[in-house]
Amino acid sequence: MARNELPKPAQGLTGVVLWIVAIVMWIVAPSIAYAPAGAFVIDTGIALASAGFAIFFVSSLRSYLLALLLAVIAIILFAVGDFAQVTPLLYFLRIFVPFIALLMPLNKQLNGIRIFA
Template identity: 50%
Template sequence: MIARPPKGELDKRIAGAVFVLFWLVAIAAWIVAGVALGKAGAWQPFVVDVGIVIASVGFAAPFLSTVKGFGVALLFAVIAVVGFAVGDFGGILPIVYFLRIVVPFFAVILAPTFKLANGVKIFA
């Protein structure tokens, strides 16, 4: 018999696989953008920024406990990619720099903090 997590919970094996897969995709994006370093166009910073978003979602995945939470993280990732597209291709640097700070902040600081806070039982 195989032990399965309750319905709606994100399996830790899947979260680990998402972590590894998303980091591999992000590293590949950064390599592709770095290879064309001499031929910088508008697409190069966008590819680097998409790599930041993908790496951030990959980092946050092990800290998410539900499938719904992971779906919300992916929705915010899509919104961030659209924001990076507008900022990079439109030349709006404040949007790009704001997202470059906020996206990793949510993944590195907030996801583990909320995981820790949800695990604390005060009046149990």
């Protein structure tokens, strides 16, 4: 295994853990009384699930770390959108974040256009 290559067990474990956390967040969110906080929990779940999906298709450690960094940036932008009630930003992120994650299998198949690297 090359130094820059991501170990498959770490890749799989991170993806599964992110999905589990996202599902738990989606289950807990309806019980939150403060509406913007509940929406933020749901949106954070979207970012984590998207990162978990994308991580299954990255091959290098750098791409792995960039995928996690983009998830953190998405969570920060979701916080701004939810608590400041910037609706256009929220709708854009709710479409764009999963779309970028769905491009990862295509990126791996084409092995040309790099999304996270």
